[in-house]
Every structure is written in structure tokens, then in C-alpha cells.
Amino acid sequence: MSKMRQSPLNVSRKLCLDISTFLLQDCRYASSTVQNIFEQRSVAELAYIQQPGQMPLENMTVGCLLERAAEQWPNRDFVISLHQNVRLSFSEVLMRADRLAAGLIKIGLRRGDHIGIWSPNYYQWILSYMAGARAGLVIAGINPMFYESEFQFCVEKIGMKAIFAPASHRNKKYADIMLTVKKHCPFLEHIITFDDDHVTGTRRLRDIEELANKREIEAIKKEQSAISMNSGVNIQFTSGTTGKSKAVVLSHRSLVNNAKQVSLRIDLNNRKICLNVPLFHAFGMVSGVTAPMHTGSIIVLENFTFNPMTSVNTIIQEKCDVAYATPTMWINMIDVQNKLGLKIASLYNGLIGGAPVSPNLYKRIRKYLHLDKIQSIYGLTEATGIICQSYENEPTELTDTTVGHVSDHLEVKVVDKNDNIVPFGSSGELCVRGYSTMIGYWNDEENTNKVLSEDKWLKTGDQFILYKNGYGCVIGRIKDMIIRGGENIFPVEIESFYESHPAICEVQVIGVYDEIYGEEICAFIRLRAGAKLTNEDIINYATGKIAHFKIPRYIQFRNDFPKTASGKVQKFKLKEEVEKQKLVPKKPEN
The missing domain is CATH 2.30.38.10 (Luciferase; Domain 3)
Structure with a gap:
């Protein structure tokens, strides 16, 4: 060993x-x-x-890590945004980040101020993050799926002074929403858009980059030593799977060192990473954006948001040798692979995290995506995304049955x-x-x-x-634990059991109110393409294999699940749905 x-x-x-x-x-x-x-x-x-x-x-800030990376690999690609047809080297990202940082200082932002990035996976997301870090600002990533009230909550929660976003994306008018929220939040001084076209009441990112003179840009580099590695650099809004988000403040030192742990354990040295996860999430911030600066790896943005077809094609065409994805994303990529029979040959390693993983999913990834090395990462936002990780060459039994070391x-x-x-x-x-x-x-x-x-x-x-x-x-x-007639039941055990069924693709289990037992088990099941099962089949499969009190009383077959942008299933919404459908009794109000 x-x-x-x-x-x-x-x-x-x-x-x-x-x-x-x-x-x-x-x-x-x-x-x-x-x-x-x-x-x-x-x-x-x-x-x-x-x-x-x-x-x-490492005792350094995110901004200093970028500067070191640019010195080591100045001409190597750092960010490839395929859907925007943009490629930026490490030195180009540093140069543009410093110009943008100097521009932010010029418009009145000061060290410690809070700014936000509300956007899908644009390359400008990474530029804005790096500029904020170099300017000593605290950057909050905001879920691009949020609507006006959710966005306003984030702005008010942390007293956001500036926000970066596309003016619009698909059917979502980000600029209009931001301008409306600004009327209620006068402390939100600056709305900065990624677009070339100007929107009245906003500033363009390209214009902010051009504001500062050479001396002011050079001052950004000189100021790096004054930014404390123990100060906040990122605010993560908790995923909202159970309601209102909290604002988690993470330090430079936390992000830099957790990113280093990832780069060491999965051997990221000079790799090309297909980054499927959203940039605003801790998985994307730490493993996706910050870790490559330790190793000279390339971030490939396959799309604005995850698309399994685009992801598989990106891996093949760009010859990506590492892929990051949540369990649901890996399941969707396997579905595409099985449907189209595409040949994935370049993958060296894969990283899976963000939600519980069943042993069966690891086996399916190896079988259908021809990926022998698949490693897990476990943590929570409050711990900068990482507490345990797999080792690169550990036995598969450890990978499949634990969340890592x-x-x-x-x-x-x-x-x-x-x-x-x-x-x-x-x-x-x-x-x-x-x-x-x-x-x-x-x-x-x-x-x-x-x-x-x-x-x-x-x-x-x-x-x-x-x-x-x-x-x-x-x-x-602990909060998801189901207590049925005095028996403590954890949904993940039942979910893992049913995902071993060859016809079942994905399972989500919740507890619902019951007058007799206090709670009963409700299972939501997504079948593989073309498969057919009945409620009776589900019950019979479990009979004699798991304790009778763990067999679901309520069963629903579904084609999808409500999810956060980071791929986590929102179980509280599933519970609301079954209560609205009156499939289960609702707990009486006190």
C-alpha cells in the first residue's frame, strides 16, 4: 500500500x-x-x-493561486466554453480578471463588499469570480433557476452591492428581473451584464474591463498580499432542498486547500475536465474551477446547463479524460450511451458527488461508460464541499460501499x-x-x-x-429519517436496495404522515427506458429481502424528479405533491 x-x-x-x-x-x-x-x-x-x-x-488566496498558475502555465488553455466558442489561457484569465477587478474598484466597490453572479455556465462566470477574488470581494453564486422572489431574497440576505448576469438567457429576462429588484434594494448599486448589447440601467462587463488605466490595473497585483487568506471569498446559498437558503461564508484558505485535496486524490495533473456541474455550486467552485489551478488542468464547459447528449459528445470530441457529474447526471449520460451506442474511449477518471450514490450506479458507470476509475466525493456546503474522498487506486468494494476516506x-x-x-x-x-x-x-x-x-x-x-x-x-x-411505529428507517437504504433491480433507474424515498404508525414510506420510482413494473412487482421484489416495515406502502412511478440546479432532488416538493394529490393523509396542524 x-x-x-x-x-x-x-x-x-x-x-x-x-x-x-x-x-x-x-x-x-x-x-x-x-x-x-x-x-x-x-x-x-x-x-x-x-x-x-x-x-x-497552502496559505494563500484564490487570487494568488490564479497568479501562480498563470506563471506556471501561461499559454495553456484554462477555460474552453464550447457553446460560446471561447478559449482562454491561464495568463489571459489573469489579465482579464485584473482588468475587471480594477474596473470594479473604479466604480466604488471595496474589499469585503458582497457581489453576486447569477448565471448558467458562461465563461464570464469564471472571469467574474476571479476578478472578485483579486479585488478582495466576497462572491456569491446564485442559482440561475431562481425566480424574482428567490433572487431578491439572496440580494437582501447578504446586502449585495453588485451583480453579474447575462441580460437574458433563453426565456429568462435576467436584466429585467435585476432592475425590478434594484428598486426594492437600493444598496444594489451595479448590474453588470455579459452581453454586447446595452440594457438601460445596467453596465456591460466589457465596459467595466476598460475603465481602469495601466497603473490601476498593476495596483491589483500589488494589493494581493493585503487580502487575508482567512477572509471570506465565497458565499454559498444552501441548496434549498428543504426550504429557505442560508448564506454560508467560505474562506480563501478553505477553497484553495479543498481544491488541492481533490487535485491530489484524483490525479488532475494536466487533465481535460468535462465540467457538467453548475459553477455556482460548491462542487463546481471547488473541484471544477479552483482545483485545475493547482494542476494546470483545462475546464471544458459543455453547455450553459447540463445536457447529457452534449456532454457525451463533448467528452468524445474534445477527448476529455475526466468528467464531473452528480449521480443523476451520470444516470442520464448512461441513458444516452445506451440509446445511441456512442463510443467513449478517452475517459481516465470520473468524479461523482452532490448526492447519495448507490453501489449499482458505480457498476453501471464502469460497464456502460467504460470508465474503470470512478471516485466519490462527500461533504457539505458548510465544510467547503469536501469531508471524505476516494483514493485513486482503492479497491472497488471501498468505492462502491463508502463515501471515501x-x-x-x-x-x-x-x-x-x-x-x-x-x-x-x-x-x-x-x-x-x-x-x-x-x-x-x-x-x-x-x-x-x-x-x-x-x-x-x-x-x-x-x-x-x-x-x-x-x-x-x-x-x-438525520432530518430525513423516517420513524415508522418506533422503527428508525433511512431512505438511502431503501433507495439503494431498489436501484439494484435491473428495470429500475432511480428511486427517491420519503416519509409521509400516517395516523397509526406516525409515518409511512412513500417511494418514487423511475424505470429504465422500455421497462414496465407494477406496484405489486415492487412489493414482491422486496419481500423476504428487507424488513417488512421498510417496504413502501405508497408507490409512484415517475419520469423525472424536481431538482435543484446542482442536481439534488427536492424531496420536500415530492411530499407536497403527494399531499396535494391526497394520495396520503396530511398531518393535522397543531
């Missing part, structure tokens, strides 16, 4: 490490953890790991409802501590304190099992 893939040191040895070691790795409160562990039970059996790093953390320089523990650490192999809530945890929810101390303790442990909300070898698996979201 290579040094990179060694299991973590056992806990008892870790507890003997000098406290200064923990301080160097951002584990400032290790002594309290040590004390708690000794007070509870035998150290060796507790689900606690402090994962050492094989390489030191704990990332370097992080502490993790699994606790029960009383915050006591459980033994390895037992389930509980996963908590993480280290450089990558969020600064906090913007202007929301109450919710920040609910998930981030005084000693900087972040509660993930995931029911998790941690093993001694450093790998772990997610049983499900």
Missing part, C-alpha cells in the same frame, strides 16, 4: 501528539477532545480520527444524541473540524451556533458510520 493510502494513525497514538501539531493543522481545541475521549471509554474503539496530511496546507488535515468524530463519541462501526452524527469549516452563516448567529460549536466542531446532520481504516458511509440525513 502506498504512503498516500495508509490508514490513519490509531487514536491512542494521536492523543500523544504534541498540541502544537494540532495547532498547525487548525485543530486548536484538540485538548478538549482528548479529555472527552478519555472520560468516555477505551480510546482505541472510539469513532474519532485526526487525519494527518501528506503535504502541508477522511480528507487530510481534518478531525472527524461520530457522536450520539448526547454528543458522546460512539465506537467505530456504530452510527451517529458525523462532526468535522479543521481548516475547511465555514466561517459561519452570514448575519445569522443563531443558526451558526446550532451547527458550529464553541470549539469549532461542525455538525453535519448526516447519520454516519466511521470505520477504523478511515473510510465511512452515510446512512442518511
Whole structure:
């Protein structure tokens, strides 16, 4: 086994490490953890790991990372936007980012101000992000699928001073919406569009780039040392799968180092990446945009939004050797491959994340997309998108049955409802501590304190099992747990079971109100093309294979699911749908 893939040191040895070691790795409160562990039970059996790093953390900003990349690979392509017919090298992105950054300063923006990017995957998204980082601004990515009220919520939530967006895209009039919202939000001073045509009341990005003189542009480079790596650079609005979004503030250091972890574990050195995931999401921000700056890799934007046909064709035509996608995206690409019989031969590796993955999906990716190396990434927005990752050459059984190995320089523990650490192999809530945890929810101390303790442990909300070898698996979201007649049921277990059926493509399971049992199980099932199953077939397939109380009482067959732009299924909308259809009783109001 290579040094990179060694299991973590056992806990008892870790507890003997000098406290200064923990301080160097951002584990400032290790002594309290040590004390708690000794007070509870035998150290060796507790689900606690402090994962050492094989390489030191990078102490730099996103803007400095771009500058270093431009020095190393000045003429290498950094961004290829096929749908816009644009190719930009690392040096071109840096040059344009500095011009745009200087222009933003010229119009009155100052270090620490909040700006937004509300757009599908345009190359200008990346330019705006890099310019904001170089200017010391905090950049919020906004879901391009949001409507006016949702967009206004984001603007008001963080006091946004400027917003970048296309004037329009397909049937959506972004400029009109932004101008309407500006009337209600006077602090929104600048609307900057990507388009060549001018819209009254807005500015064009190209004009902002031309505002500053040579001296002002050169000043941007000189100012980089004044931007703290520990300051915020990105605001992520949580995905909204359960309602109103929170504004997660992430630091330069978090993004730079989580991006480095990705680049090391999946071997991104000089790769060409088909980037299917949206740029505004943590997956796209960290693994898609920031990680290639560590390795000189090329970002290929296959379309404004994910299209499985375009994605498969892009991989073939551009000879992409890496692809990023959520589970649903991989499923859709397999459907295209099966339907058209296209030959994908260039892929070296694939990264999957953003939602739970069934073992069956890994097998299907290998079989139908001829991709032997498929690696997972697990985390949450509040942890800069990454807590665990696969290793490149790990056994397929580990890839298929876990969410990967704990990332370097992080502490993790699994606790029960009383915050006591459980033994390895037992389930509980996963908590993480280290450089990558969020600064906090913007202007929301109450919710920040609910998930981030005084000693900087972040509660993930995931029911998790941690093993001694450093790998772990997610049983499900604690808030998604179904309690049926006193039995605790996690939807992901049922979803994974049914996705092993050869006729079933995708399954989503929720709990719905029941007068007798408190909750019952409702399963939404998407079949493979041409397949036919009945409710009775679904019940019979599970009978004798899983406990009777895990077999769904309510079953619906569907062609698609309501999703966020990042590919996460919005289960709260599924629940609303079945209640509106009166297929299940609605829980009485208190």
C-alpha cells in the first residue's frame, strides 16, 4: 500500500501528539477532545480520527493561486466554453480578471463588499469570480433557476452591492428581473451584464474591463498580499432542498486547500475536465474551477446547463479524460450511451458527488461508460464541499460501499444524541473540524451556533458510520429519517436496495404522515427506458429481502424528479405533491 493510502494513525497514538501539531493543522481545541475521549471509554474503539496530511496546507488566496498558475502555465488553455466558442489561457484569465477587478474598484466597490453572479455556465462566470477574488470581494453564486422572489431574497440576505448576469438567457429576462429588484434594494448599486448589447440601467462587463488605466490595473497585483487568506471569498446559498437558503461564508484558505485535496486524490495533473456541474455550486467552485489551478488542468464547459447528449459528445470530441457529474447526471449520460451506442474511449477518471450514490450506479458507470476509475466525493456546503474522498487506486468494494476516506488535515468524530463519541462501526452524527469549516452563516448567529460549536466542531446532520481504516458511509440525513411505529428507517437504504433491480433507474424515498404508525414510506420510482413494473412487482421484489416495515406502502412511478440546479432532488416538493394529490393523509396542524 502506498504512503498516500495508509490508514490513519490509531487514536491512542494521536492523543500523544504534541498540541502544537494540532495547532498547525487548525485543530486548536484538540485538548478538549482528548479529555472527552478519555472520560468516555477505551480510546482505541472510539469513532474519532485526526487525519494527518501528506503535504502541508497552502496559505494563500484564490487570487494568488490564479497568479501562480498563470506563471506556471501561461499559454495553456484554462477555460474552453464550447457553446460560446471561447478559449482562454491561464495568463489571459489573469489579465482579464485584473482588468475587471480594477474596473470594479473604479466604480466604488471595496474589499469585503458582497457581489453576486447569477448565471448558467458562461465563461464570464469564471472571469467574474476571479476578478472578485483579486479585488478582495466576497462572491456569491446564485442559482440561475431562481425566480424574482428567490433572487431578491439572496440580494437582501447578504446586502449585495453588485451583480453579474447575462441580460437574458433563453426565456429568462435576467436584466429585467435585476432592475425590478434594484428598486426594492437600493444598496444594489451595479448590474453588470455579459452581453454586447446595452440594457438601460445596467453596465456591460466589457465596459467595466476598460475603465481602469495601466497603473490601476498593476495596483491589483500589488494589493494581493493585503487580502487575508482567512477572509471570506465565497458565499454559498444552501441548496434549498428543504426550504429557505442560508448564506454560508467560505474562506480563501478553505477553497484553495479543498481544491488541492481533490487535485491530489484524483490525479488532475494536466487533465481535460468535462465540467457538467453548475459553477455556482460548491462542487463546481471547488473541484471544477479552483482545483485545475493547482494542476494546470483545462475546464471544458459543455453547455450553459447540463445536457447529457452534449456532454457525451463533448467528452468524445474534445477527448476529455475526466468528467464531473452528480449521480443523476451520470444516470442520464448512461441513458444516452445506451440509446445511441456512442463510443467513449478517452475517459481516465470520473468524479461523482452532490448526492447519495448507490453501489449499482458505480457498476453501471464502469460497464456502460467504460470508465474503470470512478471516485466519490462527500461533504457539505458548510465544510467547503469536501469531508471524505476516494483514493485513486482503492479497491472497488471501498468505492462502491463508502463515501471515501477522511480528507487530510481534518478531525472527524461520530457522536450520539448526547454528543458522546460512539465506537467505530456504530452510527451517529458525523462532526468535522479543521481548516475547511465555514466561517459561519452570514448575519445569522443563531443558526451558526446550532451547527458550529464553541470549539469549532461542525455538525453535519448526516447519520454516519466511521470505520477504523478511515473510510465511512452515510446512512442518511438525520432530518430525513423516517420513524415508522418506533422503527428508525433511512431512505438511502431503501433507495439503494431498489436501484439494484435491473428495470429500475432511480428511486427517491420519503416519509409521509400516517395516523397509526406516525409515518409511512412513500417511494418514487423511475424505470429504465422500455421497462414496465407494477406496484405489486415492487412489493414482491422486496419481500423476504428487507424488513417488512421498510417496504413502501405508497408507490409512484415517475419520469423525472424536481431538482435543484446542482442536481439534488427536492424531496420536500415530492411530499407536497403527494399531499396535494391526497394520495396520503396530511398531518393535522397543531
